[in-house]
Amino acid sequence: xxxxxxxxxxxxxxxxxxxxxxxxxxxxxxxxxxxxxxxxxxxxxxxxxxxxxxxxxxxxxxxxxxxxxxxxxxxxxxxxxxxxxxxxxxxxxxxxxxxxxxxxxxxxxxxxxxxxxxxxxxxxxxxxxxxxxxxxxxxxxxxxxxx
Numbered sequence: 656x657x658x659x660x661x662x663x664x665x666x667x668x669x670x671x672x673x674x675x676x677x678x679x680x681x682x683x684x685x686x687x688x689x690x691x692x693x694x695x696x697x698x699x700x701x702x703x704x705x706x707x708x709x710x711x712x713x714x715x716x717x718x719x720x721x722x723x724x725x726x727x728x729x730x731x732x733x734x735x736x737x738x739x740x741x742x743x744x745x746x747x748x749x750x751x752x753x754x755x756x757x758x759x760x761x762x763x764x765x766x767x768x769x770x771x772x773x774x775x776x777x778x779x780x781x782x783x784x785x786x787x788x789x790x791x792x793x794x795x796x797x798x799x800x801x802x
Contacts, residue, residue, distance in 0.1 A: 660700065660717070663783040667761075670747065673781070674699070677714070680740035683772075685729065692729065692774065694721040696742075700787040715787040723776040725760065733770035741768040753777060 665673060675698070682695040701715040733740065747761040758777040765772040 660783070660787065665781040665783075667779050670779075675742045675745045677702075677712075678742045680742065683740075685726075690724065690726050692723050692726045692776075696721055697790070698781065698783065703789075714790050716790045717787040718784045720782045720784060721779060722782070723763065723774070723779045725758070725777040726774050727776075729772075729774040731770075731772050733767060733772070736769060738768070742766070743768060 675696075678699055679697045680694055681697070684693040684695075685691075686693065696719050697714075697716040698719040698721075699714045699716050703713040703715070705711055705713075743766040746764045746766070748764070749762045750759045751761075752758070753760055760775050760777045762775055763773065763779075
């Protein structure tokens with residue numbers, strides 16, 4: 656994966672360079688009037704292997720908004736628990752040219768730890784909202800970022 660901070664806006668043209676494994680989803684908004692689905696995520700920029708005696712990976716993450724346009728045939732299958740929604744992978748398949756438009760519609764599948772999301776869409780844009788910060792494991796810091 657290339658450094659996502661080469662730019663702060665990524666699109667479906669960058670799909671092959673992107674990875675959403677272990678990404679946490681904080682919220683999902685379906686906007687039917689605009690044919691959009693939006694995801695509030697912590698996009699992982701870099702993984703850090705645990706250093707003994709640590710057991711858990713740490714991550715360099717950036718808050719991001721992932722937006723899909725032209726969404727149809729939406730199917731949500733998620734078993735809610737107290738665990739956050741976590742992405743294993745996002746796959747796209749079955750490209751289809753949209754008649755009369757210079758667009759290709761894809762079938763998108765979000766493989767989640769507990770379920771999945773499927774839909775068709777012709778474009779996505781991912782907006783990195785903040786520079787990355789280190790995150791990982793359990794943290795109860797009471798330190799705030801001053802501005």
